[in-house]
Amino acid sequence: MYSGIGDHGERAAFLDARALIGCRHRLLLDSSHPQVLTGVIEDAGVQQRREAAAAHRIQVRDTLVGANPDLWTVIEPGQSAGHRAEATMRAMEAGAERIWGGLLPQESDTGRRGGCEILWRDADRGGYIPIVVVNHKVTDPRQPDPADFHPMxxxxxxxxxxxxxxxxxxxxxxxxxxxxxxxxxxxxxxxxSPSLAGGAIGYAFDRILIHDLGAVLDDYDRRYADRIAVVRGELPTIPSKVPECRQCPWFTRAPEEGAQSCEKWLVAHRDVSLVAPGARSEVLRRHGVDTIDDLAAWTGDAPDDWHFELFTETVVTARAWATGAPLVRRVERVRVQRADVEVDVDLESYQEHGAYLWGTLLDGVYRPFVTWDPLPTEDEGRSFAEFWTWLMQVRADAAATGRTFAAYCYSRTAEDKWLYESARRFAGMPGIPTEREIQKFVDGPQWVDMFQAVSEQFICPNGKGLKKIAPVAGFSWRDPEAGGEASMSWYRLGVGYDGSEPDMSQRTRILEYNEDDVQATKVLRDWMTNRADAEVPGIADFAGRNIAS
Structure with missing residues (x-):
């Protein structure tokens, strides 16, 4: 999205498809105060994903065009936008079979602008089918099931x-x-193309996923009309807490002198989205609930259009936030699964390229299973096999001596994903388990997700991430910049990802961060076992008798 000079000298607003998903207020600030972000350093994680996406598109282009150059018209990227659009239109009007890097003419009346990695001529019906190339997964493998819906x-x-x-x-x-x-x-x-079809080539680069655009055009039209009105200043917006805030420069930066950043505005206004982010706050605003205090004062039944967690808990969250309580007990007594032999597990991955580090904690001893060969690498299979073999041996030794065993992680989504992915990608290598062995373990009682234990037993006004919860139990990280996005930057330096000499200090930083993560789950577990009942107020301390769920 950007603004430019229109045909008659007026300030024109143009919008590309990236602006259709995400925060409306950010869209307004980006369009109305572009000079404020000049020179602002882009978030490292966002930059890395952008660079990885560009590299993926080059790989796809070189592979597809290289396989049959005569079918392709490549629009040279170094030209001006106007020349690229003219070249794209000439190619389509000439009936080019396939066009790479096409850019369509900007529309000064509608405000649309955009380009497409692939424009594929529909040989049967005429016209062109747009196909985008993206660096995320668009499909997942599965076992065939005749009863399932099968995508095209x-x-x-x-x-x-x-x-x-x-x-x-x-x-x-x-x-x-x-x-x-x-x-x-x-x-x-x-x-x-009259087929109303579009396509996406994802990270796996193994097929084109076909989308039925007829099913989304009405929603697109409504969304586009709203977003272009925001950019043109025809619709007002206010800050609202959404997941995007974590990486948005406006969250901590004011658009102009005398104004507030989104974060300061939200806190100053005690905005309801701080405790009910995203779609939750949209529902609440429709019922006149704009602030945390409005929500805390709610009595009676839940709104008819509330389709999220129990509404009573949302009200309690507001009351806890207002009093500064970091947690509220849902249960009379906090419980967490314990075992004679306990192993804490945390992994570090790099984008979709693989998991290079499996960190473990057993009896106070930290053991990392790691490869420092830049991903993707076959050596990742070796480090994963060593981790799995060690973990299964610890479990077997416990069983042989009549002791119970449990392995713990925090928010198992990433661990489960890379357990399955590693088993699939390195199948047949020494020490690599089968997918069935992975499934049996992760579906069993010995694989314990501390995030689930926290979610089931606590209301968390400030979030449920490990770095929000573990400090309540008294744990702190050694590195003040510790986090998933930061660790990706450390990884690139630590392995010399761009061809530079590996920075050993960044490897140490990664290992210490990973060790702190597994230590944090251990500290949290002990706290939940021994102290949480006494230190955390219960839901009855906040829930009024007139609040219905």
Missing amino acids: TSSLYDWRPKSDRNVRTRPQPRDQQRLAHLYRMLQRHGLA
Whole structure:
């Protein structure tokens, strides 16, 4: 999205598809105060993902175009936007089979602008099918099931849509919105395929996932009308807490002198989104609940359109936040699964390239299983096999001596993902378990998610992340910058990802951060066992008798 000078000299607003998903207030600030962000250092994690996406697109381009150059028209990226758009239109009007890097003409009346990695001519119906290339997963593998819905996919080299029994779709609204945006731009010139189809090539680069754009165009039209009105200053916005805030420069930066950053505005206004973020706050505002105090004062039944957690707990969250309570007990007595032999586990991964470090804690001893060969590397299989073999040996030794065993992590989504991925990618290597062995372990009682234990037993006004919860138990990290995004930057330096000499101090930093994470889960578990009942107020201390769930 950007603003520019229109045909008659007035300030024109243009919007690309990236602005259709995400915070409306950020969109307004980006468009109205672009000079404030000049020179601002982009978040390291965002920059790395951007660079990885660019590298992925180059790989896809070189592979597809290289396989049959005669079918492709490549729009040179070094040209001005105007020349690229002209070249793209000439290619489509000439009936080019496939176009890489196409850019469509900006629309000064609607405000649309956008381009597409692939424009694929529909040989049967005419027009062009937009296909985007993205650096995230668009499908997941699965075992065929005749009763399931099977998405439509096509070969990378021939447009042959068919029902694909071997994958399931990963919901990606941003891809669908971008394809709808491109379809409307093609439609303007009479160059959109009547098939109402679009495609996405994801991180795996193994097939084209086909999207039915007819199912999303109405939603796209409503969303686009709203967003372009925001950019044109026709609709007001206010800050609201959403997941995007974690990486937004406006969260801590004021748009102009005398104004407040979003964070300061939210706190100063005691905005309800601080305790009910995202769609929750949208529902509450429709019922006149704009502040935390409004929510804390709620009595009576829950709103009819409330479809989230128990409404009583949302009200209690507001009351706890207002009094400064970091946690509230849902239960009379806090419990957590304990065992004679306890192992804490935490992994470090780099984007979608792999998991390079499996850190463990047993009897106070930290053991890392790591590869410092830059990912992707076969050596990752070696380090994973060593981790798995060690963990299973500890479990077997406990069973042999009549002791109970449990392994703990915090928020198992990442660990489960890379357990399965590692077993799948390195199948057949020495020490690598089968996917069935992984499934049996993670579905069993000995794999314990401390995040789940926290979620089930506490209301958390300030969030449920480990770095929010463990300090309540008295734990602190050695590195003040410790976090998943920061560790990716440390990793690039630690392995010399860009061809530079590896920085050994960054490897030490990663290991200490990983060790602190497993120590934190241990400290949290001990605190939940021994002190939480006495130190954390119960829900009855906050819940009024007139609040209905």
